[in-house]
Amino acid sequence: MPIYVINKPLGLTSHDVVAKTRKLLNTKKVGHAGTLDPLATGVLVILTEEATKLSSFLTESDKHYLAWVSFGVATDTLDAEGAITESADASHLQKEDLAPALLPFLKLNKQLPPQYSAIKLGGVKGYEAARKGETLELAPRPAKYHQIEVLGFAPKRDDLPTCFSLSPNDYGWYPNPSGICATLPETLGDYPTALLYLRVKAGTYIRAFARDLGLALGLPAHLSGLVRTRAGSNGLEQAIDLETIPEAQGNSAVDAIPYSKIRLSDEEVARVRQGQRLNLNYKDRATLVSKDGDLVAIVEKENGKMKFLRVWH
Numbered sequence: 249m250p251i252y253v254i255n256k257p258l259g260l261t262s263h264d265v266v267a268k269t270r271k272l273l274n275t276k277k278v279g280h281a282g283t284l285d286p287l288a289t290g291v292l293v294i295l296t297e298e299a300t301k302l303s304s305f306l307t308e309s310d311k312h313y314l315a316w317v318s319f320g321v322a323t324d325t326l327d328a329e330g331a332i333t334e335s336a337d338a339s340h341l342q343k344e345d346l347a348p349a350l351l352p353f354l355k356l357n358k359q360l361p362p363q364y365s366a367i368k369l370g371g372v373k374g375y376e377a378a379r380k381g382e383t384l385e386l387a388p389r390p391a392k393y394h395q396i397e398v399l400g401f402a403p404k405r406d407d408l409p410t411c412f413s414l415s416p417n418d419y420g421w422y423p424n425p426s427g428i429c430a431t432l433p434e435t436l437g438d439y440p441t442a443l444l445y446l447r448v449k450a451g452t453y454i455r456a457f458a459r460d461l462g463l464a465l466g467l468p469a470h471l472s473g474l475v476r477t478r479a480g481s482n483g484l485e486q487a488i489d490l491e492t493i494p495e496a497q498g499n500s501a502v503d504a505i506p507y508s509k510i511r512l513s514d515e516e517v518a519r520v521r522q523g524q525r526l527n528l529n530y531k532d533r534a535t536l537v538s539k540d541g542d543l544v545a546i547v548e549k550e551n552g553k554m555k556f557l558r559v560w561h
Contacts, residue, residue: 250498251299255487256284256292256476258431265490269294272493281306282450282479287329287433290314290476291484294493299501301558305546309480309506310394313446314412314421315471316405316432317458320439322468326362326455328433334468341440341465343401349464350396353457359391362455392449393457399423399445404438405472412477414485420445421477421484428484432473441472480506502543507533512544520545521561525554533557 256265262283269278279300281293290313293306320338323330363386400408400423409423410430421427442461446454455471462469477484482504488496502509508530516526517538528534528547536545545559 250296251302251482251501251504252294252296252493252496252498253482253487254292254294254490254493255484256289257490258289258433259286260490261286262292265292265294268490269296269493272491279303282309282311284476285327285329285455285474287327287471288474288476289431290474291479291482291487292476293479293482293504296498298560302501302505305505305507305557306480306482308450310478311448311450311452311476312420312478313448313454314399314430314473314475314477315444315446315454315458316408316441316473317444317461317469318405318435318439318441318472319462319465319467319469321436321470322459322462323436323470324363326459327471328436328473330470332436336468338440338467339403341467343398343442345465346398346401346442346461349461350398352464353393353396353460357390357392358388359452359456359460360388361386361453362459389451390449391452391456393446393452394449395420395445395447397445398442400443401441402443403440405432405435405441406438408441408443414477414483420447430473430475435472436470439472480504500541502535502537502541505535505543505546507535507546509535509537511537511539513539517544520556521559523556523559528554 262280266278266280277297277300279295281303284292319341321332322334324333402408411425411427412421413424413427415422454474458469458471510528533548538544543560546557547554
């Protein structure tokens with residue numbers, strides 16, 4: 249059950265990528281593990297065949313991003329795709345102003361999601377209501393910022409780097425002209441822009457982060473570019489172009505799952521597949537694999553005992 253790490257092209261929705269993958273691989277069983285907006289690029293994990301059953305385990309992984317946040321203009325979608333709703337002079341903003349505004353984000357545990365989102369209220373999705381000019385009373389949702397670093401600041405976005413290489417520490421990326429280059433959407437104009445690296449909990453909206461950072465600085469702001477560099481254990485450095493999927497081998501489902509791995513004997517594999525619990529040493533969750541490296545089960549601890557989340561026969 250192969251998994252593909254795609255460098256999602258600019259302008260396509262995650263659903264577009266899934267639909268195109270179905271055609272390229274001539275299969276109906278295709279899904280993804282974590283939505284990316286059309287104006288975002290980078291890591292989109294595509295699941296095929298039996299790997300589609302892994303979606304819930306992969307979508308909950310931490311996400312890593314490179315984000316360009318422009319100050320002086322806000323939009324209804326919170327990114328460069330929307331209509332301008334507010335503007336102000338941000339020419340006084342300096343890189344030194346960012347650090348005090350960023351510190352509180354590392355303590356947050358909730359975030360007000362964007363109106364343009366797939367969150368439902370009363371059976372209506374946020375973006376459906378927003379397109380009709382309506383506003384849903386969306387409640388704050390769990391969010392977590394594990395790490396935020398300022399990689400650059402410039403009077404206009406296009407003065408900032410767009411090519412990067414993987415840092416050997418903490419999965420971060422740093423500007424490098426000979427590295428992997430990002431394709432950014434057209435700008436709404438020349439506005440002071442910060443380039444940031446973020447590592448966040450799944451479900452944290454980077455568009456909302458741009459809005460909230462602007463509010464912290466007393467300025468309208470929007471997300472003018474976004475690249476997802478990592479989703480769980482799947483990084484941009486291993487991503488392939490969408491069109492190359494038919495020739496690609498795909499990645500191991502076992503390697504894609506973000507839990508510790510425990511290799512079982514043949515006898516233990518048989519016992520697990522019969523629903524028998526094993527006394528194994530692990531924390532929280534674990535991936536159980538056969539001695540040949542095949543996926544056997546995903547388990548977690550419940551009251552000190554093994555609980556099966558899914559078993560593959």
